[in-house]
Amino acid sequence: MDPIDAIGSRREARETALGVLYAAEAQSRDLLEVLADRPVAPASYVVEVVEGVAATMDQLDEMIGRYAEGWRTDRMPAVDRALLRMAVYELCHRLDVPTAAVLSEVVDLAGDYSTERSSRFVNGVVSAVAAEVRPDVRPDVRTEGHSGQDPEGGDLA
Numbered sequence: 268m269d270p271i272d273a274i275g276s277r278r279e280a281r282e283t284a285l286g287v288l289y290a291a292e293a294q295s296r297d298l299l300e301v302l303a304d305r306p307v308a309p310a311s312y313v314v315e316v317v318e319g320v321a322a323t324m325d326q327l328d329e330m331i332g333r334y335a336e337g338w339r340t341d342r343m344p345a346v347d348r349a350l351l352r353m354a355v356y357e358l359c360h361r362l363d364v365p366t367a368a369v370l371s372e373v374v375d376l377a378g379d380y381s382t383e384r385s386s387r388f389v390n391g392v393v394s395a396v397a398a399e400v401r402p403d404v405r406p407d408v409r410t411e412g413h414s415g416q417d418p419e420g421g422d423l424a
Contacts, residue, residue, distance in 0.1 A: 280312040281353065281372055285380065287317050288349035297321075319356045327352045330359075334395040335388075346381045347389055354393045358400050366397050 287309075291301040298321040302314065309317075320327065328340040331351045340348060354373040357364050373393050377386040 276310070277312065277368075278372060278375075280310045280316070281376060283309050283313045284316040284320075284353055285346075285349055285376060287313070288320060288353060289345055292345050292349065315361075316353055316356060319360055320352050323356060323360070324352065327355045327359075330355055330396055330399075331392060334392045338388075344381060344385065347377065347385050350377055350381070350389055351392055354389070355396050358393070358397055366401050370394060370397065 287301050287305070288298065290296075291298045294301070298317055302309070302317045331348075332338075332340050335343070335351075340351075343351070350373050354369050357369045358366065370390065370393055374386050374390045377389040381389075
């Protein structure tokens with residue numbers, strides 16, 4: 268069994284990939300350069316996700332832009348943009364990763380590294396992408412914290 272298949276290990280790999288994606292943007296550097304400069308070689312899943320995002324960035328951004336109502340990808344907070352790119356890459360190119368796992372992880376990471384509002388935004392965009400690219404899969408979407416209202420109490424619908 269590949270050690271990255273363990274739930275905690277895949278979570279750690281996603282956190283590392285998020286760090287690489289964010290660092291590249293914050294430093295205005297190429298993703299693959301930042302990946303290569305890591306002092307410790309990252310897990311193979313990190314490499315695959317970062318290389319995949321780098322190779323498909325324009326396609327990912329176009330898809331994200333279709334579902335991010337009112338937001339251009341280049342105007343999003345950098346953490347949210349990195350999370351969305353990573354999740355959409357997994358949905359489109361890692362069919363071995365369950366849809367529910369992608370959704371759950373990206374919402375958790377948004378909650379850990381961004382804001383509550385970002386968690387809801389990221390969940391909405393990734394859920395919409397999942398419905399397009401994996402229409403036969405009904406994800407077991409977490410509803411905790413997703414009441415259909417924005418943090419100020421208004422309806423999101």
